[in-house]
Amino acid sequence: MLSSDFNVITNGFIKQSELLQIPERHAALVTAAVDPERYNAALFEQLVIPTPPQFQNMAPKRQVDFLAGRLAAAMGLDALGRGGCAVGIGADRVPVWPMGTTGSISHTSGICASLVSRDADLSCGIDTEHVATGGSLDAIYRKCLSESEHAFAFREKWYPAPVAATLLFSAKETVFKAFYPRVRRFFGFESAEMVSIDRPDSLIMRLTESLHPDLPKGLEIPIDFTVTDNRVLTYLIYAE
Numbered sequence: 001m002l003s004s005d006f007n008v009i010t011n012g013f014i015k016q017s018e019l020l021q022i023p024e025r026h027a028a029l030v031t032a033a034v035d036p037e038r039y040n041a042a043l044f045e046q047l048v049i050p051t052p053p054q055f056q057n058m059a060p061k062r063q064v065d066f067l068a069g070r071l072a073a074a075m076g077l078d079a080l081g082r083g084g085c086a087v088g089i090g091a092d093r094v095p096v097w098p099m100g101t102t103g104s105i106s107h108t109s110g111i112c113a114s115l116v117s118r119d120a121d122l123s124c125g126i127d128t129e130h131v132a133t134g135g136s137l138d139a140i141y142r143k144c145l146s147e148s149e150h151a152f153a154f155r156e157k158w159y160p161a162p163v164a165a166t167l168l169f170s171a172k173e174t175v176f177k178a179f180y181p182r183v184r185r186f187f188g189f190e191s192a193e194m195v196s197i198d199r200p201d202s203l204i205m206r207l208t209e210s211l212h213p214d215l216p217k218g219l220e221i222p223i224d225f226t227v228t229d230n231r232v233l234t235y236l237i238y239a240e
Contacts, residue, residue, distance in 0.1 A: 006032070006075060009047070013038040014071055019079055025237045027117040027124070028079040034068045034110055036061075043067060047074065052089050068112035069105040076103060076116030094181060104177045104235075115235050123238040125178025127170045131163050131230045140169045144189040158200040163227060168194055170234040171205055171223050178236050183211045192221070201225060214240050 006014040017032035041063065044051050049070045055063065073087045073095065080101070087103075088096030097103050103116035104126040115126040132140055141150055149168050156164035175192045190208060197203040202224050210217045225234040
């Protein structure tokens, strides 16, 4: 139940979607465009999507983003034959995936994405961002990048500096999303640093501190990515 079905069910809230199957990881990656003007809170009940306790107090934009992310997850689960399984909400507000599955959710203005696997032993992370500009870009340079990463952003051969900086920010977000369910504590942007980017769709991050016995300092993590329409998407699937 992808693309046209979700478009009809959500009355155009989901405008279109794309599916990438990753069979070697029993995984599915879904990206979808969202029309905020078509948002309807009744969709939560209609599609049996749990809402957080503070949902009624959330700003409209956050409600839209939350629904978009959960719909992306629903599409991913559906693609793996687990349609109708709800994604719960943990005490720390991270998604609680149906038994035997794992995944990650991301959303930004007008876009949602999910990465879902039928192998619950894997760690999945996904993040999507519009290419940063202005103050947001300055904040990435100042707060999110190491000295070497900052230098890299300005000498990157495939992408302009704003794209490269946003890509590194997104990759660090993906690392956090993938490993937080295992680590169960906050860790910052400085906990992972880019090692190399050898082609225009994959880079290597290295942990700069030990996060967990299974995630030691120095561990190198491959991250796949796409850059399209002034937007970046990064994702990883990690197996011990």
